[in-house]
Amino acid sequence: xxxxxxxxxxxxxxxxxxxxxxxxxxxxxxxxxxxxxxxxxxxxxxxxxxxxxxxxxxxxxxxxxxxxxxxxxxxxxxxxxxxxxxxxxxxxxxxxxxxxxxxxxxxxxxxxxxxxxxxxxxxxxxxxxxxxxxxxxxxxxxxxxxxxxxxxxxxxxxxxxxxxxxxxxxxxxxxxxxxxxxxxxxxxxxxxxxxxxxxxxxxxxxxxxxxxxxxxxxxxxxxxxxxxxxxxxxxxxxx
Amino acid sequence: xxxxxxxxxxxxxxxxxxxxxxxxxxxxxxxxxxxxxxxxxxxxxxxxxxxxxxxxxxxxxxxxxxxxxxxxxxxxxxxxxxxxxxxxxxxxxxxxxxxxxxxxxxxxxxxxxxxxxxxxxxxxxxxxxxxxxxxxxxxxxxxxxxxxxxxxxxxxxxxxx
Numbered sequence: 116x117x118x119x120x121x122x123x124x125x126x127x128x129x130x131x132x133x134x135x136x137x138x139x140x141x142x143x144x145x146x147x148x149x150x151x152x153x154x155x156x157x158x159x160x161x162x163x164x165x166x167x168x169x170x171x172x173x174x175x176x177x178x179x180x181x182x183x184x185x186x187x188x189x190x191x192x193x194x195x196x197x198x199x200x201x202x203x204x205x206x207x208x209x210x211x212x213x214x215x216x217x218x219x220x221x222x223x224x225x226x227x228x229x230x231x232x233x234x235x236x237x238x239x240x241x242x243x244x245x246x247x248x249x250x251x252x253x254x255x256x257x258x259x260x261x262x263x264x265x266x267x268x269x270x271x272x273x274x275x276x277x278x279x280x281x282x283x284x285x286x287x288x289x290x291x292x293x294x295x296x297x298x299x300x301x302x303x304x305x306x307x308x309x310x311x312x313x314x315x316x317x318x319x320x321x322x323x324x325x326x327x328x329x330x331x332x333x334x335x336x337x338x339x340x341x342x343x344x345x346x347x348x349x350x351x352x353x354x
Numbered sequence: 355x356x357x358x359x360x361x362x363x364x365x366x367x368x369x370x371x372x373x374x375x376x377x378x379x380x381x382x383x384x385x386x387x388x389x390x391x392x393x394x395x396x397x398x399x400x401x402x403x404x405x406x407x408x409x410x411x412x413x414x415x416x417x418x419x420x421x422x423x424x425x426x427x428x429x430x431x432x433x434x435x436x437x438x439x440x441x442x443x444x445x446x447x448x449x450x451x452x453x454x455x456x457x458x459x460x461x462x463x464x465x466x467x468x469x470x471x472x473x474x475x476x477x478x479x480x481x482x483x484x485x486x487x488x489x490x491x492x493x494x495x496x497x498x499x500x501x502x503x504x505x506x507x508x509x510x511x512x513x514x515x
Contacts (some may be wrong), residue, residue: 124474134365
């Protein structure tokens with residue numbers, strides 16, 4: 116490089132004032148942007164928390180059953196219904212119930228549609244036509260949804276023979292769960308147990324409702340409530 | 355984003371280079387201040403890493419040249435006259451730099467960067483092509499034309515060559 120060029124441009128330097136002014140400007144920009152980034156980070160974190168809370172809360176609201184419908188023939192099932200009248204859980208209480216549950220795709224279906232699916236299932240239709248008895252027991256916390264679901268269940272049952280609807284309390288359902296039975300069958304078991312204290316929940320778990328009713332009758336017990344109702348529907352509110 | 359310490363280090367290291375490029379292109383001090391702020395803020399915000407000091411310096415030079423060009427092209431600038439030009443009192447660029455600098459300043463803008471980078475910074479034509487995003491042959495052509503113009507402006511042109 117030619118010395119003359121070097122000398123000429125070497126004369127040019129950034130003024131101290133210019134450098135200090137630039138440094139001050141950059142310091143201000145860096146602090147301001149860091150504050151903005153921190154504020155943005157806080158906003159993003161808050162939004163993420165809110166989204167998580169909404170998602171978790173929404174999932175909880177949607178996936179938590181508020182009403183249960185126990186379905187007892189021989190297959191014993193319990194459907195958990197959420198506050199939006201959708202089936203969110205299907206619990207089987209015996210082997211037949213397990214087989215029935217796995218043959219149905221009723222999760223997230225409206226409970227009335229789900230019940231129609233169950234009642235129209237071939238094995239259920241055969242049982243009912245052969246004088247089998249199907250018990251539908253609605254339990255919940257006794258709110259308005261309880262009554263609405265019971266009315267909906269009764270409306271489904273109205274088109275079928277030997278289907279009986281009841282309502283029960285949450286406490287009674289808890290007792291049934293402890294015994295490992297669905298509520299409809301637990302009620303029948305309680306009647307039978309009064310007549311024959313040697314009977315255990317295991318003895319009735321795989322019996323059909325008709326078989327339990329026949330044993331009650333053989334022991335001289337009263338007809339349990341569905342007897343003589345045909346395709347009617349008995350109500351037995353217990354709280 | 356780079357730290358305040360990194361920003362200060364860059365200002366100390368490259369302020370003279372940026373100032374010289376501003377001198378080649380700009381006529382008033384206020385514009386130079388704007389260019390300083392623009393170039394070093396871009397440096398602070400640049401997310402990439404530099405392979406070496408040479409790489410960093412070349413990046414600063416390219417950004418400064420682009421910032422000067424943008425300023426000269428800007429709508430506002432093309433339609434306004436700086437206040438200091440009107441009042442004749444404000445600070446102006448020194449006019450007592452050597453005739454070499456003045457000769458470079460008098461060249462058409464497309465030749466100024468090439469001449470500065472070649473003669474003062476000592477870059478080769480290929481490196482200048484990389485910095486200015488131009489073909490190497492174009493750089494040679496620009497250099498040849500700039501030399502011819504400088505010959506007319508400088509008496510001792512043989513020394514330049």
